[in-house]
Amino acid sequence: MSKPSLPQGTRDFDAATVRKRNYIFNTIKEVFELYGFQPLETPAMENLETLMGKYGEEGDKLIFKILNNGLDNQAKADKIKAGFEKVMTGRSSKDITERALRYDLTIPFARYVAMNYNQLTLPFKRYQLQPVWRADRPQKGRYREFYQCDADVVGSRSLVNELELASIYATVFQKLGLPVEIRINNRKILSALAAECGGAEKMTDIAIAIDKLDKIGIEKVNQELAERGLSQEQIQLIQQFLEISGSNEEKLARLKTIFAGNSTAQEGIGELEYIIEKFQISNSESQRSIDVTLARGLNYYTGTIFEVKALGVQIGSIGGGGRYDDLTGLFGVPNVPGVGISFGVDRIYDVLTELNLFPADVYSGTRLLFFNLGVAEAAKAFELMQELRAGGIACELFHETLKFDKQFKYAEKKGIPYVAILGSQELEAEIIVIKNLQSGVQEQVTFTGLRNYNFDGRERA
């Protein structure tokens, strides 16, 4: 028998990890709800045709496809074989696979909106927190199964949505105790830049190149732009643009000057100004800043774009999003504008761990272990436990009548803070000895008094 193992790039989450992850998930969900967003869940599997062609050529290759069942039916063999040739030459075949695992939450959301468009109340505000799967090469911090966490509003062009989403970022990271920089830009400005550089078709080239500015530096960006066919003059204009600096107000002023007379740019600058002016971060060490170099690689963004960086740690963005014009057009329902943000929950987990920001009570499991000191004693313990549990105290009875030290060791290993000792003498005297394992303090409590004993914080309902 071979030793069991996990598929590459996947993880088991033990209790402590689940609790810390849920702390992040619940904080985000709570804020989404405070802002009127409602939950949605879609299945892990989508039809292959729903996903294929939506993530570019590279993305398509990283989609996990599910083998059709019933391939052991001999009658189907020839048909399947023909289909398989297609798979091998890079096409897919319905005879082999017609389903795949969700690659992100955006396309399933677009599919959902398109399928249910006539029943939805617009603007439709949903959040979604589910795992996705990608056949990426696993490496540190990159997994084949990981959670995404998105909030989107569709059916509204109002900038109120951008303001609300920016506030959600600020509120979530404030609740998590993590100071961040919320970077904001507008694709219309980049689009205008592209137009000034020889045409809208240069937009994607420019966006992809300057998105790498942080990682590869201005020289390499210029080189990449040259490779993508831009002239030296155009590259200089872009460089001038990328060098815009100062306060948010100074950046806005400079942008207005550079793009004087370009109506698309002015529209974008106006939106940026509105958001910066209305979106104030209070009670928080977080910052908000215009970042003209922020491009975000995804093609479908058309207006405001966001990115969130944690302050004080070296790690990539822990959130991002933006406005798009026509996501559901892919599924036959055109002209549905929307805007959304997402949280990089795995990275947020890493940052909170590095900065030691998880609250102490996040680990809380069982509060009290009853020692098992005999049949009659255990029976009484069982009865008392039912009362405590009804009052919200998580407790356990050790499963066997073993020596004290074995039972102590179990409590210690599991991090249970209190033990209850109920032997034959205690049973007769109708008392119980409660010991706090951390302080070593021991107290006698009556059976009836037990329910009011303070075990340092009740389990949350």
Next chain:
Amino acid sequence: MSKPSLPQGTRDFDAATVRKRNYIFNTIKEVFELYGFQPLETPAMENLETLMGKYGEEGDKLIFKILNNGLDNQAKADKIKAGFEKVMTGRSSKDITERALRYDLTIPFARYVAMNYNQLTLPFKRYQLQPVWRADRPQKGRYREFYQCDADVVGSRSLVNELELASIYATVFQKLGLPVEIRINNRKILSALAAECGGAEKMTDIAIAIDKLDKIGIEKVNQELAERGLSQEQIQLIQQFLEISGSNEEKLARLKTIFAGNSTAQEGIGELEYIIEKFQISNSESQRSIDVTLARGLNYYTGTIFEVKALGVQIGSIGGGGRYDDLTGLFGVPNVPGVGISFGVDRIYDVLTELNLFPADVYSGTRLLFFNLGVAEAAKAFELMQELRAGGIACELFHETLKFDKQFKYAEKKGIPYVAILGSQELEAEIIVIKNLQSGVQEQVTFTGLRNYNFDGRERA
């Protein structure tokens, strides 16, 4: 462009459904925690060899296998083709597929325990609530993606575990307001019956056949037993056994008589007696009963077995489980006894819906909609919303300045109970008009008084 659709047997869950499902999930999780069980999560994908051969021949066919990526690499073509022949003849090939989707939570749990055995504190008590996937033919109430919800203790032979698990059933269904019958039996008794009927190898035949008693009746069970090679004499003995009736005490007495002198049976009867005696259901309309016809099809049960039926509705079991001796033996770690239960959460959802048992506040989303009546008004509304949200009130600002009736309609459709009207007059007077949409009652509130207004229940944190 073809209309988007969902894969057969899968579902989207809208907000109301997610909330109702979470109500069930959270109730169960809360009780698991009160009993000292800790969460575990395993990945959706397992190595194919972890899953294959664990669910019988039929089960193997229903496992969703994941196509290896990189099959479009021509260099691999011949190797893959050879592998594909194996897939078509019912075997699997690592060249085609080496991963599959989780089919249940039990085998991944066994794999986890085997992989981490030396680090675990025994007894190890875990709960797990995650989706599983099966390529079953979809039909009413049967899905290809559905949630399982399990609690198991491994590393202990103590009957305390059985008592705790039975109590968990009673507590969960009491909290859900759903009266149930908790049926209990012991595989040792069935095993003794098999021995009396010509040998231990008949155990599985008998168990599978009598498990169908409820569905197909005694005549067909007898017929199935005959087909499985049992003699008329043996069938009569089984029938006599199945006809045991009366109170739990009467059943125990009858069992003791029938199996006088059979030590395996007496052991099982003793365990059954212990559980029935110690496990009392208080404050609950639920019942606990010995059911000698309860067999449960799964081979790996060796002691106590459980099944839960909802009272007052026609539906299959909504929970089940039992004791097993050697689950991790499959993965090279033998002799780890365990006992576990599971909740049929999809069926529980259907039962609560049919009996109208979901609490009214389960649907609660946004509490308050601010009408959008102009730029300055909206800015003030935005400010007030931040205060309310800090106090836990979920609120929204309508995204555009539209006519009153459009804004009312949005609140109505989304089931938002309160609207806040803040026009130019109110802005000047520093008041706000709050209208309860259900009662029609309207009240004026000052800006500073708003934070203390009672919106009928705050959002839960």
